[in-house]
Amino acid sequence: AFDPCVGALVDAWGFGAVRDAPDPQAIRLARQARPPVAHECLELDRPAGRVRKHAASQLDLCGIAKGFAVDRMADVLRRHHVRHALAALDGELRAVGAQASGHPWAVALERPEPGRRVVHGVIELEDVAVATSGDYRRYLDVEGARLAHTMDARRCAPVHNVVASVTVLAGTCMQADAWATALLVAGADKGLAMAQRMRMDVLYLLRRAEQVVEVGLGRFGTSADRSSLACHEG
Numbered sequence: 001a002f003d004p005c006v007g008a009l010v011d012a013w014g015f016g017a018v019r020d021a022p023d024p025q026a027i028r029l030a031r032q033a034r035p036p037v038a039h040e041c042l043e044l045d046r047p048a049g050r051v052r053k054h055a056a057s058q059l060d061l062c063g064i065a066k067g068f069a070v071d072r073m074a075d076v077l078r079r080h081h082v083r084h085a086l087a088a089l090d091g092e093l094r095a096v097g098a099q100a101s102g103h104p105w106a107v108a109l110e111r112p113e114p115g116r117r118v119v120h121g122v123i124e125l126e127d128v129a130v131a132t133s134g135d136y137r138r139y140l141d142v143e144g145a146r147l148a149h150t151m152d153a154r155r156c157a158p159v160h161n162v163v164a165s166v167t168v169l170a171g172t173c174m175q176a177d178a179w180a181t182a183l184l185v186a187g188a189d190k191g192l193a194m195a196q197r198m199r200m201d202v203l204y205l206l207r208r209a210e211q212v213v214e215v216g217l218g219r220f221g222t223s224a225d226r227s228s229l230a231c232h233e234g
Contacts, residue, residue, distance in 0.1 A: 005057040035055040066131075067172070068173075073094070095126055108120075109132070112165045114139070169201035169219060203216045
């Protein structure tokens with residue numbers, strides 16, 4: 001579900017640097033030239049820090065770039081012996097320890113409402129990273145339909161399912177960022193099954209009959225484990 005070889009699709013649908021609206025001809029060409037999925041056409045040489053492409057493809061690493069940057073921020077803070085910090089870039093955050101007071105860092109989880117900033121709940125963080133992917137901040141309105149910026153490489157089109165947002169806790173922010181994107185693309189059923197199999201801490205916000213419904217796993221799961229999320233309905 002997470003495929004960085006979607007650069008041409010991102011540009012064709014108007015979410016890249018090339019254009020700001022979908023281009024039917026570019027979309028058709030991107031679909032016709034669709035490369036194999038990333039794990040089939042990219043060969044990683046980790047020791048040498050190299051990548052070899054075995055098929056023509058255009059990479060788009062936006063699904064992990066912010067998380068990667070936040071992890072580097074946290075590394076710099078630790079090298080300078082900072083023990084209490086919250087590194088953040090847009091919606092990706094990583095807690096270095098807790099607050100100096102000993103309390104966890106409290107960060108807001110947004111309610112997925114386009115055009116509004118409404119708090120859905122509060123997540124408490126300590127030595128953990130969090131990332132959220134959704135369809136409500138960056139999107140295009142095309143003939144009354146909202147097209148999310150996240151691409152589903154399997155459909156060669158923007159994500160289109162009932163998932164409004166996915167929030168993931170992980171050891172690093174890049175992992176949280178990548179998993180949030182993957183679980184958004186996978187959708188509610190397959191995504192939740194995969195997250196459960198991986199024993200992940202995940203919160204799905206789903207659009208069901210004009211309402212936003214929570215489905216959580218791990219720390220976001222049962223009421224007994226909900227200390228990490230104190231809901232404040234908008």
